[in-house]
Amino acid sequence: MIQKKICLLGAFAVGKTSLIKRYVSSLYSDKYHTTVGVKIDKKLVSVGDKALTLMIWDVAGEDDYTTLKPTYIRGAGGCIIVVDTTRPNTFEVALMLHGRVKEHAGDIPVLFALNKCDLKEKWLLEDKHLNQLAAFQLPIIKTSAKDGLGVDAMFQALAERMIEV
Template sequence: MLQKKICMLGGFAVGKTSLVRRFVQSIFSETYLTTVGVKIDKKSVVLSDKTVDLILWDLAGEDDIGSFRLSYVRGATGLVLVADGTRAATLTVALTLRERTEAEFGAMPFVLLLNKSDLADQWTISDDAINEMRQSGYQIYLTSALSGESVDDAFIQLASLVSK
């Protein structure tokens, strides 16, 4: 049995819990409910040559990066970085969290999700910025937990990255 621990990392209210709910249960709720501590979910992903169980650690988003608890990431093999496309500052938060985990636990595969793509009129992250990150090797997905756009793709991509 192949099991992999994956951590959801990002600022508060970017949609980490909603993305997990969309991916695991295919549901979405408009109501914002902040996560405290960590909520653990499990989802099997069928790849072309194997099946991998993702153990998803949905960590509380922090408005203060300093208070982030690195101990939650222990044992993780991959990261889902989540930013809110309508709040450009959350991109910096997600990237900083990755730096901190990398400094503590070493580099690990990750995907970057720019979430809330359904809110196109409030979008604040430029195409240029996205293309630049893509060119430097980031795997970026413009997702919507509301519509489900690109959510499965992103998780499946990470599943195949961590089970290589």
Template sequence: MLQKKICMVGAFATGKTSLVSRFVNSIFSDKYQTTVGVKIDKKTVNVGDKELNLILWDLYGEDDFQKVRMSYLRGSSGYLLVVDATRHNTLEKAFNLQNRVEETIGQVPFILVINKSDLADEWEISNSEIDELRQKGWTVIKTSAKSGFGVEKTFQTLAYRILEG
């Protein structure tokens, strides 16, 4: 069976851990838990006729005091760049992180995940900004770890892009 490492990257409190919990265990908790270092989970997915074992590295969120340790990314086949749609500054942080990830591991498939679609009235990121990113060739998927919206699609899309690459 093929095995691929995927990293969850983004600012502090964007929902990376919640997305992994929803995807792996189909659960969501309102209790916020800060990731310390890295938390690793696994899930097997089917992509076409292939079984793929995803090793999910949930990296701690970057903030003003702590930068993501780029060495955690070594060996990654792809990553999810997670943004909290209710906090525009997490999108700016994502652009910075995306550049640093590429400098570290080169160009690998990634998806920009616009999380917290269940809080649409509180969004600070506009649809026109999202459209601009799509026009640049970025894959952008809106998700909600809380409701599960878009979560399966996100991981399946990344798995497919990793295998086709």
């Protein structure tokens, strides 16, 4: 059985834990519970005729009080960098984290999740943000942990990219 470590990274409260919970357990709660440390979940996926175990690392959000430890990214086969579409500040953190991933894990498959897409009336990302992300030529997937939009597709896309590598 192939086993791959993937990390969910992003500013605090962007919905990393909620995305994982939606994907692994099909559950959602809109109450914000901060993550301290790392929680690892497992999920079995199929890519073509291959079975793959995803070790999904839910890594504490980056903010003034916590910085990302290189250990957390080490050995990752792929990363999902989460942006909260209602908080432009989280876009800047995502860019910084993308740099950290490149620095510590090299050219592994990465994709950006634009989360909380269900909150359309609160969307604050501008074209300039999207253009900046597009310039990385990495997949950008709109997600909502609340209604499940794009969640399975996002993990599946990353799994497929990791198998290709």
